[in-house]
Amino acid sequence: MKIKFLLPIILLVAVVAQSCVSNKKYQELQTNYNKxxxxxxxxxxxxQVTQQELSGSRARVSSLEEQIAxxxxxxxxxxxxxxxxLAGNNQGNVNIAKLADQISASSKYIQELVTLKNKSDSLNLILTNNLTRSLNQDEVKDxxxxxxxxxxxxxxxDNMLYKSGSYEISPTAGDVLSKVAKIINDYSTYDxxxxxxxxxxxIKQTNIRNNWDLSALRASSVVQTLQTTxxxxxxRLTAGGRGxxxxxxxxxxxSGKSQNRRTQIIITPKLDQFMGLIGKDPNKPAGQ
Structure with a gap:
């Protein structure tokens, strides 16, 4: 008789145990799904960002190709x-010499445009490789x-650069900043x-009024570290905050907030390095 009473209880415990296991498995699957x-x-x-960059690159290449054509x-x-x-008589020798000079100038201009296009295509690869080849797998994520x-x-x-809720540079940021500084110093003519x-x-800090202050202070911390360390x-350095x-x-x-909390180091060629080819008329003498 005791066995008959115990059997339903055992079955009930088994069902409850099975339910618990299924619930745990469900939670695990839900977590994986959220990830x-x-x-x-x-x-x-x-x-989406890559598509935008690709569109911009195609537009620049198209513009250069039109100029070359x-x-x-x-x-x-x-x-x-x-x-x-040349098929006519010997008159107009002066004009022939002028035309020859113009053809030479045009050929030189075409070559300059081709060179500029090639530089535009390779600049991304060169500068990116110079930095990323020295970063480890964890650093590349940041x-x-x-x-x-x-x-x-x-x-x-910001997770890599600063202490939480602060504008002080984190000790862990040293390795990456040293590699960025090397690239900056290698390109010594860039701003x-x-x-x-x-x-x-x-921001909720008594000594920081708002996100404008925080962003500017963080930029200033990076600038001073690049200078002093x-x-x-x-x-060559300018610090600015965009809040x-x-x-x-x-x-x-x-995830979106994490992407927006960032510090950008923008390395810009000086204008006079590129203005020589922009808007240049190959038919005008130098200096005009």
């Missing part, structure tokens, strides 16, 4: 005019490098703007 959703969101945002057409027209002059219109953007996460950015969560010429007003992701999610 997958977050990873998918990050990949989608990265894909126009220059080649001008050269062909000049060559045709020269051939017509560093994002892009080249847009000849300007290098090195974006560093450097350090730009702080935050998410839209108001890594011997970057302070004349929460330059987001690259949606602040409605933790």
């Amino acid at each position: 997958s959703i977050d990873t998918n969101s990050k990949l989608k945002q990265s894909w 126009q220059a080649k057409a001008n050269s062909a027209a000049l060559q045709n005019a020269l051939n017509q002059c 560093v994002d490098i892009k080249v847009l219109k000849g300007v290098v953007y090195v974006s560093l996460s 450097v703007l350090v730009e702080g950015n935050t998410d839209n969560v108001p 890594y011997n970057v010429d302070p004349k 929460e007003y330059n987001p690259i992701a949606d602040n409605s999610s933790p």
Whole structure:
């Protein structure tokens, strides 16, 4: 009789135990699912940024190709005019010499445009490789490098750079900043703007008024570290803060906020290095 009473109890315990195991498995699957959703969101945002950069690069290449085609057409027209002059009599020797000079100038201009196009195509690869080849796997997660219109953007996460809720440089940031400083010093003719950015969560510090202050103070900390610790010429450095007003992701999610909390080191060629080819007329003498 005792066995008959115990049997239902045993069955009930077994069912409850099975239910507990299933609930635990469900929680584990739910956690994995949430992680997958977050990873998918990050990949989608990265894909969108990459598409924008690709579109910009294609536009720049197309513009250079149009300039090259126009220059080649001008050269062909000049060559045709020269051939017509040569087929005539000996008059117009002065014009022939002038046409020859113009053809030479056009050919040189075409070569300069081709060189500029090749530099534009390879600048991203060269500068990116110079930095990323010295970063380990963990550091790469906190560093994002892009080249847009000849300007290098090195974006560093606040988790890697600063102590939590502070503008003081974290001891762990030294390795990455030293590698960034080496690139800056290698490109000694480039100007450097350090730009702080935050998410839209108001700062709660008695000595910091708002996110404007926080972003500017963080940029200033990086600038001073580059100067005092890594011997970057302070004349090349500028510190600025953009607060929460330059987001690259949606602040409605933790992932978006994390992406917006960043410091960008913007390495910019001096204008006179490129202005020689922009708007230059190959038919005008030098100095005009």
